[in-house]
Amino acid sequence: MRSSCRRHSLLVPALLCACVVLVAQPTAAVGDSRGMQASGASEPGPRVARLYQEAAATTQQYERVRREAKARRAEAQRLQKLLARERQQIKTLHKDLGRIARARYRGGGGLPYTVQLLLADTPEELMRGHRVVWQTDLAVDQKVARSLRAEARLAADEKQAAAESRKLQRRNAELAKKKRAIEKKLEDAQWTLQRQADASAAAGACRKATRLDQPDRGSKRGWVAPVERYALSARFGGSGARWASRHTGQDFAVPIGTPVRAVGQGRVVGVSCGGAFGIQIVVRHTDRDYTQYAHLAAVAVNPGERVAPGQWIGQAGTTGNSTGPHLHFEVRSTPELGSGVDPVPWLLKHGVKL
Incomplete structure (x- = not known):
């Protein structure tokens, strides 16, 4: 027999079944x-209902923490990518700086200031050259400092995200354990309830x-x-x-x-x-x-x-x-x-x- 396509999540695994109705009285x-x-002093029915509610609440907590942990892991991965990109940029910058330094070393460190003064056509040209060099050096220094700060910040964020993810994973493990314990109690209470029901149905009372x-x-x-x-x-x-x-x-x-x-x-x-x-x-x-x-x-x-x-x-x-x-x-x-x-x-x- 075909089942309906529509399904809703159950609180605990259970047998899916079709009823058997032969001849109804x-x-x-x-x-x-x-x-x-008269019902006895200890009734499993209300206990089962309470355990269902408790299991539902625990399941909701479990799923919420699981989603939070997943989000934390995604954030940590995003930070790792940012950190890797930042490190690559710093590595490239360090290579450029090293290349410039080696070129200056091979060239004697550049022309002395007095020679630059003699070769300059005008004082304005000399000042413009110095300003360009100064601005370039400043931009490089700022880039290096910014990259180092970003690297430190991202590393700290990554460490914090990893710590929070581990904390959430521990919490999720605790909730999973609690959920299993509730489900075990629920299963025991369910079959106690069913045994009583079978006895009542057999007696017709x-x-x-x-x-x-x-x-x-x-x-x-x-x-x-x-x-x-x-x-x-x-x-x-x-x-x-x-x-x-x-x-x-x-x-x-x-x-x-x-x-x-x-x-x-x-x-x-x-x-x-x-x-x-x-x-x-x-x-x-x-x-x-x-x-x-x-x-x-x-x-x-x-x-x-x-x-x-x-x-x-x-x-x-x-x-x-x-x-x-x-x-x-x-x-x-x-x-x-x-x-x-x-x-x-x-x-x-x-x-x-x-």
Whole structure:
């Protein structure tokens, strides 16, 4: 099956996959909590969400420092080129001065001043000759002094740039180490979360909604994509051996625990576990359309709750008939399977381009 060409960078490497929906149960979108269990004292869901945010911040720092180090290296290379050119100019000048000095030495150092005075036709001619020689000598001296100052300045700049580059490289190595440690913690928490989700899906009883610290959504947009960073995989209407019929939604390949967002304002009409879709949420929006978020690892809302655009309502996983971590997203005109429309143009109509 062909994947979408559009890709967004993921916070950590994850399996890219397409969902497998064989036969969805009609009760999968019913607005009930179906025997929700009380969640334990230690919930991996919020921990995964926090680690995602921490990893994102560290990754941004890492990339910023990496760019700064690259800029420093480029500046150092530029200074090296300037320094090499300046040294070549000084070398050429020294050769010229040496040639002049040797010529004067072979010629006896030039005519004595008294002879120049006797040979000059007029005093003005003599003064002009001396002025020309004096100006030439002055220009040469100034060039030599300027070149030496420039060489010293460029050498100092090069040394400072090299020191700053080494400092940035050390900082980048520290951030890389911190990033790896966070990703290791994140991976451990992800699979703990997924194991709990698998147990809930197998039992057909969802755990109690786990509240997540909501991000600052900034300007309140009317509609958003269901996940922030993703790679599009299986498309609406696709066919294959993994489906009993056509694919009924749009898949977003994301790591386990990725926060899933409500695409628009609405009310939760269904939270359920088990079956082909695994753990899923159904939201009815103000335009009377329904959106479904399936194969989740955790839910953060209960039936009947109102949700806002961009609100974290759950976390992606790989429950149900799924070959790997992803979000299966559907748009329907009714809560039940069979009334779906292509989510991509539907989102585009609402101002969201995937």
